[in-house]
Amino acid sequence: MAADGVSGNGSNIVVGPTRSFARLEQTFPTLTDAEIARLRRFGELRSYKDGELMFETGKPGPGMFVVLAGHVAITERDGLGHVTPIVEQGPGQFCAEVGQLSGRVALVDGRAEGEVETLLIPSDRLRALLVAEADLGERIMRALILRRVSLIQGGVGGPVLIGPSNSASVAALQNFLSRNSFPHHLLDPERDGDAAEIIARYSPSPSDWPLVVTVDGTVLRNPSENEVARALGMVGGPRESRIYDVAIVGCGPAGLATAVYAASEGLSVVVMDARAFGGQAGASARIENYLGFPTGISGHALAGRAFSQAQKFGAEIMIPMSAASLDCARKDGNFKLALDCGDEVRSRAVVVASGARYRRPEIDNLEKFDGRGVWYWASPVEARLCAGQDVALVGAGNSAGQAAVFLSGHARKVLMMIRGGGLGASMSRYLIERIEATPNIELIFNTEVTGLEGKPGASLERVRWRSRLGGEEMSADIRNLFLFVGADPATNWLDGCGVSLDRAGFVVTGAQSDLNLGRPISQLETSVPGVFAVGDVRSGSVKRVGGAIGEGAQVVAALHGFLGDSAKPGL
């Protein structure tokens, strides 16, 4: 491989000039002969000729290759025809990243250099290896995760987004890809000559931006999240003929916890989410009250770990994929979930973990600026849009407080608008103190946002608000408004299936539900036997990450009870 980079730790690692790895030894470990001998039972020998492509960007990866002899050149390739060396793997090293746990598309090319002998371990055997070989599995798992992290940091293997970096629709798509830990690379036509040329050639109209160029060179114009996901091969489909033990709707903390515990206890599991893993928690810049993280952890980092863990135990994950409806008739003994893509998932039990959707208050023109300056979360992507500007934020709960503190590190000023006259009743003391100590957060009490202004089809330009105590309507040039005004349960997809909801639409479970089955009722079972509910969507739940995760763990015991699973392990 032509690469003039640094040589790592005396091994065969050659890092290309554009790439550097923070934890090189952990990212590209070299296994001993004894360790490779332990791996042999999981794979089969495969040989490749000089120059042969072993795996290819954008095509499903065959699994993990352990290199026994020869070398493999790993290169990145984008849809604009750029090929960049990343690393070279030699004897004792292995080629894979975390996507190979579930047979996802490869994000890089791997090509044999000279004659190459490998041990190919397919995805299902790789998962078995990680579980059976605890110490070795831990090293391999860490390397797979670190590799994905470095691909994300370098924008390697994903699509190229072309559009102005301060455009709201570019930010919305970047947010979608980031929330799903999918690498991508942004080219701003104002700073990059190639990008300006491509825009001039393909689509000079701003309504077509961003352009998304996939690795095979396909150009999508201002695509929806689902179109991008399909084009990138992000979504694994359900296996039509398979009947899962449990189907979980929602991949927030509650759904992820259910998936990890259920899959690790031997149940066959499918999980789906309409948008991204992590749910509401994935939108939290810093969770400070989750047990075991004294310095706090971002919701995305916490959920990302759980997402990898669920895959390690074999849960099949489909994102983005919405459950459209649930059929509880069980004519053939199974529940049927209709998916928005038209497919169907069949399972013996269902766990409702669909959480809550951000509430949209009554504000003039709100829907026109959704995703164009109106945001319901505050991630680094949105924060970048606010650099040096004034932003408005509505809400008085902990999520609003966290977001205000986070945004104050990027924006010139955060105008925090609060309906009531104080924060004490709705926000934790530590956050109130932090807000009070932050000079560029201005608290405006007894206030309601009344309207939004901007040109048709363009981004938000101006926000109007009014004091609830009377007086003139005020307004200011504000291009980003953050709304943290609570959430409603995401239960539309349960319409007509017989699952009882409370007056606010949350799922009723346990003794409150109308079940009379002649057996003890799980606290988490709904009015339909075999359908369970966990986390924020459940009536009476505590609406906290810790609560959602606890319920995810708890529901698995109830699932075993319902399924009559003789393989239930002892606790």
Ligand SMILES: Cc1cc2nc3c(=O)[nH]c(=O)nc-3n(C[C@H](O)[C@H](O)[C@H](O)COP(=O)(O)OP(=O)(O)OC[C@H]3O[C@@H](n4cnc5c(N)ncnc54)[C@H](O)[C@@H]3O)c2cc1C
């Ligand atoms: C900004 C913010 C900060 C927060 N900070 C904290 C904190 O510091 N500490 C704390 O304890 N809690 C915090 N919370 C609350 C915490 O995030 C929630 O209690 C927790 O995420 C609930 O988890 P869940 O899995 O029940 O639901 P959710 O997180 O709401 O996840 C539900 C998932 O279901 C998916 N879904 C919905 N409908 C469908 C469908 N039909 N088909 C497929 N998928 C569907 C959604 O896309 C979503 O990903 C915060 C919340 C927010 C918004």
